[in-house]
Amino acid sequence: xxxxxxxxxxxxxxxxxxxxxxxxxxxxxxxxxxxxxxxxxxxxxxxxxxxxxxxxxxxxxxxxxxxxxxxxxxxxxxxxxxxxxxxxxxxxxxxxxxxxxxxxxxxxxxxxxxxxxxxxxxxxxxxxxxxxxxxxxxxxxxxxxxxxxxxxxxxxxxxxxxxxxxxxxxxxxxxxxxxxxxxxxxxxxxxxxxxxxxxxxxxxxxxxxxxxxxxxxxxxxxxxxxxxxxxxxxxxxxxxxxxxxxxxxxxxxxxxxxxxxxxxxxxxxxxxxxxxxxxxxxxxxxxxxxxxxxxxxxxxxxxxxxxxxxxxxxxxxxxxxxxxxxxxxxxxxxxxxxxxxxxxxxxxxxxxxxxxxxxxxxxxxxxxxxxxxxxxxxxxxxxxxxxxxxxxxxxxxxxxxxxxxxxxxxxxxxxxxxxxxxxxxxxxxxxxxxx
Amino acid sequence: xxxxxxxxxxxxxxxxxxxxxxxxxxxxxxxxxxxxxxxxxxxxxxxxxxxxxxxxxxxxxxxxxxxxxxxxxxxxxxxxxxxxxxxxxxxxxxxxxxxxxxxxxxxxxxxxxxxxxxxxxxxxxxxxxxxxxxxxxxxxxxxxxxxxxxxxxxxxxxxxxxxxxxxxxxxxxxxxxxxxxxxxxxxxxxxxxxxxxxxxxxxxxxxxxxxxxxxxxxxxxxxxxxxxxxxxxxxxxxxxxxxxxxxxxxxxxxxxxxxxxxxxxxxxxxxxxxxxxxxxxxxxxxxxxxxxxxxxxxxxxxxxxxxxxxxxxxxxxxxxxxxxxxxxxxxxxxxxxxxxxxxxxxxxxxxxxxxxxxxxxxxxxxxxxxxxxxxxxxxxxxxxxxxxxxxxxxxxxxxxxxxxxxxxxxxxxxxxxxxxxxxxxxxxxxxxxxx
Numbered sequence: 001x002x003x004x005x006x007x008x009x010x011x012x013x014x015x016x017x018x019x020x021x022x023x024x025x026x027x028x029x030x031x032x033x034x035x036x037x038x039x040x041x042x043x044x045x046x047x048x049x050x051x052x053x054x055x056x057x058x059x060x061x062x063x064x065x066x067x068x069x070x071x072x073x074x075x076x077x078x079x080x081x082x083x084x085x086x087x088x089x090x091x092x093x094x095x096x097x098x099x100x101x102x103x104x105x106x107x108x109x110x111x112x113x114x115x116x117x118x119x120x121x122x123x124x125x126x127x128x129x130x131x132x133x134x135x136x137x138x139x140x141x142x143x144x145x146x147x148x149x150x151x152x153x154x155x156x157x158x159x160x161x162x163x164x165x166x167x168x169x170x171x172x173x174x175x176x177x178x179x180x181x182x183x184x185x186x187x188x189x190x191x192x193x194x195x196x197x198x199x200x201x202x203x204x205x206x207x208x209x210x211x212x213x214x215x216x217x218x219x220x221x222x223x224x225x226x227x228x229x230x231x232x233x234x235x236x237x238x239x240x241x242x243x244x245x246x247x248x249x250x251x252x253x254x255x256x257x258x259x260x261x262x263x264x265x266x267x268x269x270x271x272x273x274x275x276x277x278x279x280x281x282x283x284x285x286x287x288x289x290x291x292x293x294x295x296x297x298x299x300x301x302x303x304x305x306x307x308x309x310x311x312x313x314x315x316x317x318x319x320x321x322x323x324x325x326x327x328x329x330x331x332x333x334x335x336x337x338x339x340x341x342x343x344x345x346x347x348x349x350x351x352x353x354x355x356x357x358x359x360x361x362x363x364x365x366x367x368x369x370x371x372x373x374x375x376x377x378x379x380x381x382x383x384x385x386x387x388x389x390x391x392x393x394x395x396x397x398x399x400x401x402x403x404x405x406x407x408x409x410x411x412x413x414x415x416x417x418x419x420x421x422x423x424x425x426x427x428x429x430x431x432x433x434x435x
Numbered sequence: 436x437x438x439x440x441x442x443x444x445x446x447x448x449x450x451x452x453x454x455x456x457x458x459x460x461x462x463x464x465x466x467x468x469x470x471x472x473x474x475x476x477x478x479x480x481x482x483x484x485x486x487x488x489x490x491x492x493x494x495x496x497x498x499x500x501x502x503x504x505x506x507x508x509x510x511x512x513x514x515x516x517x518x519x520x521x522x523x524x525x526x527x528x529x530x531x532x533x534x535x536x537x538x539x540x541x542x543x544x545x546x547x548x549x550x551x552x553x554x555x556x557x558x559x560x561x562x563x564x565x566x567x568x569x570x571x572x573x574x575x576x577x578x579x580x581x582x583x584x585x586x587x588x589x590x591x592x593x594x595x596x597x598x599x600x601x602x603x604x605x606x607x608x609x610x611x612x613x614x615x616x617x618x619x620x621x622x623x624x625x626x627x628x629x630x631x632x633x634x635x636x637x638x639x640x641x642x643x644x645x646x647x648x649x650x651x652x653x654x655x656x657x658x659x660x661x662x663x664x665x666x667x668x669x670x671x672x673x674x675x676x677x678x679x680x681x682x683x684x685x686x687x688x689x690x691x692x693x694x695x696x697x698x699x700x701x702x703x704x705x706x707x708x709x710x711x712x713x714x715x716x717x718x719x720x721x722x723x724x725x726x727x728x729x730x731x732x733x734x735x736x737x738x739x740x741x742x743x744x745x746x747x748x749x750x751x752x753x754x755x756x757x758x759x760x761x762x763x764x765x766x767x768x769x770x771x772x773x774x775x776x777x778x779x780x781x782x783x784x785x786x787x788x789x790x791x792x793x794x795x796x797x798x799x800x801x802x803x804x805x806x807x808x809x810x811x812x813x814x815x816x817x818x819x820x821x822x823x824x825x826x827x828x829x830x831x832x833x834x835x836x837x838x839x840x841x842x843x844x845x846x847x848x849x850x851x852x853x854x855x856x857x858x859x860x861x862x863x864x865x866x867x868x869x870x
Contacts, residue, residue, distance in 0.1 A: 001743070002488060004485065004524035004742040007480060007481065010481075013474075013475060014526060015474060018473070021476075033776075035805075035806070037776075038454060039450060039453040039454060040448060040449060043441055043442060044511075045543070047440065053437060064480070067501070068499060072442065074442060076480075090439040096820070096825060120479065133810055133811065133812065135808070252790070256793075257793060341471055341473045341535075354688070355691045358573060362577070365470060369469070371471060373570070373574065374533075377568065385531070386532075389531035
């Protein structure tokens with residue numbers, strides 16, 4: 001006998017979980033398609049060299065890679081961004097730009113599993129590549145707002161900053177050569193606190209007044225109107241114009257769309273990675289701030305420079321699907337359906353009526369009602385238990401007399417009340433109203 | 436520069452393909468849920484020992500396996516049946532039986548790639564485990580019929596046989612000890628022809644009259660009514676009763692459900708693998724017989740015997756999703772949607788109207804219309820080309836005057852005709868009717 005175990009950091013998804021994940025994914029996919037985003041898919045396995053590029057980072061240690069039967073060094077993808085860059089370079093001739101794609105799929109990382117961290121998990125990325133325009137930035141920010149609303153999340157804040165503006169500020173105060181390290185330190189603000197950030201900034205810049213200036217920049221009072229706040233940041237950056245104007249354009253359109261209340265300018269958002277060059281953003285749930293950002297991203301200068309000379313600027317965002325599912329389970333009013341396997345189940349009492357059960361189920365299914373039939377030969381008690389375990393709200397029972405008169409009894413399994421002598425039309429009407 | 440290549444036997448899915456695959460999967464998933472089937476998911480990576488069991492077969496050579504960073508021998512799943520068996524053994528306490536699950540996911544095999552064969556491909560499995568009943572067999576057969584109908588396929592034949600009946604026949608003619616080899620040879624009938632089958636059967640049984648008897652059994656005239664045909668097979672098997680009765684029950688209910696015309700008894704169906712013990716079936720498209728079976732399966736005696744002492748009889752079926760997609764592309768009248776990325780696109784003519792474009796798009800999207808906005812700063816010619824490449828049927832254009840009067844021009848991009856001065860309500864009405 002082999003023990004039916006799964007690998008550390010990997011998980012099965014049982015129906016109650018999988019129904020909810022599929023529901024969330026379907027909602028997101030529908031909303032993406034309303035915004036003109038299209039799906040792509042890429043192989044789970046790629047050449048290690050293609051995925052790691054020059055390599056040398058943390059990723060290399062975490063990647064699942066091996067030699068395949070043909071001796072090729074291959075690896076499981078560790079994110080959806082690198083395969084997307086490779087995809088764009090390979091399909092430039094077939095794809096019309098600007099290209100709006102989404103990709104919801106699993107990725108793998110050999111991290112040490114800890115609470116809420118797994119070695120196999122879902123990512124959900126959406127990007128617009130081939131155009132550098134504030135209106136593409138707005139389209140992504142609007143998409144984020146729309147997706148969260150579609151999921152029934154009503155209280156959230158998308159915090160936006162501009163990496164170009166922050167870099168102009170760092171130049172202005174004379175510490176631009178340390179910008180990569182500074183970005184990473186500032187990115188930890190929420191985790192390690194103001195004092196630790198000041199200490200680390202002083203250490204890196206060897207300049208405590210620069211550290212103070214940075215802290216003052218990232219702690220700018222965000223309650224001011226966006227326009228005067230941006231003017232203030234621009235002044236701190238020595239009168240920066242281009243990025244400040246772009247941020248003003250973005251926020252003025254968000255106001256015009258009537259959704260500005262969901263957005264705020266937060267100069268402390270940096271997103272760590274040096275990959276980003278323009279707007280950057282993170283999304284926090286007002287009622288669950290401690291779970292961290294559930295949707296983050298930003299504008300990058302060149303997606304696929306590893307694989308092609310074609311210049312591909314883009315802007316994108318990524319939803320942490322596992323974190324989002326955990327949040328939805330806690331939030332009141334979110335659209336997470338109860339994971340019933342069916343709307344109704346036909347119970348088994350008489351073997352001679354088996355064909356009738358199937359015929360009746362066929363009609364309910366044709367009317368778009370999810371109908372199960374109890375297929376084993378067990379007593380009613382076991383059948384009710386089955387219905388309960390599967391969260392099925394209604395049962396249908398037939399007496400011999402019922403079959404002759406083409407009616408049935410519909411039992412509400414929660415209230416344990418029966419309605420007798422219902423025709424199939426009445427059953428359909430009743431179950432549709434409840435659904 | 437790194438060449439953006441994918442591994443041999445692996446493929447990207449571009450939007451026109453991925454939209455269609457997602458549409459087919461959504462149709463199948465909806466139909467599964469109408470029948471009370473629920474989804475599960477399992478890890479892509481498992482212990483090699485768990486996936487291969489005792490091993491020693493063809494699968495061992497084809498499996499992608501390697502030592503992970505912790506030195507564990509791990510492998511990519513090569514089918515969805517073995518992970519399902521492992522899943523059932525591991526979750527017996529949480530899962531109510533009978534259990535009806537579906538699983539649509541990728542699997543990997545290191546076969547030599549050839550036309551239509553890939554190393555990464557989708558499987559779509561659905562099974563009912565925990566019950567050995569003809570009514571579970573009927574539920575699976577009905578599910579197959581319903582799924583194909585839901586996809587808009589109207590002309591197909593599900594050919595059914597019974598492995599128990601065939602084995603009884605082999606016992607009766609005294610060649611049961613060679614049954615595994617005989618099943619494999621008969622399974623090749625459609626590929627290698629009658630004469631080659633006869634030759635191989637004679638070689639295996641060392642008995643040319645047994646070979647003739649087998650050929651006569653599998654070539655039984657299938658135009659007779661199911662009942663007399665089953666009686667004939669029963670007689671050839673020495674008066675077999677149990678399996679014959681079961682097949683009669685199955686076909687009588689299929690008749691009662693009004694779908695018997697889609698099924699036929701075909702004693703030459705064996706499904707090769709010794710795994711199956713009861714009904715077995717394959718599905719052929721009447722208009723594309725040469726592509727082979729698109730949905731096959733059967734009843735097995737014990738799903739998870741490798742991992743648990745719990746006896747889990749079951750019946751299931753598997754749709755070859757890649758083959759099905761290829762077929763749908765060729766079949767007239769199938770429900771494969773044209774892969775337009777959007778219903779309509781708002782074209783860009785005036786930077787001062789950009790905010791208006793986004794506001795208008797927001798309203799169309801709220802009315803469930805898939806609306807793209809052209810985000811780059813290009814001439815109209817390039818924008819029309821973009822719309823054409825994405826199969827977008829309509830465009831919206833605004834003059835300055837339009838914006839003041841809150842109307843627009845709707846252009847049909849196929850007929851190149853304009854309707855001017857439409858309000859947003861009229862646009863929504865027009866596009867909804869077309870959708």
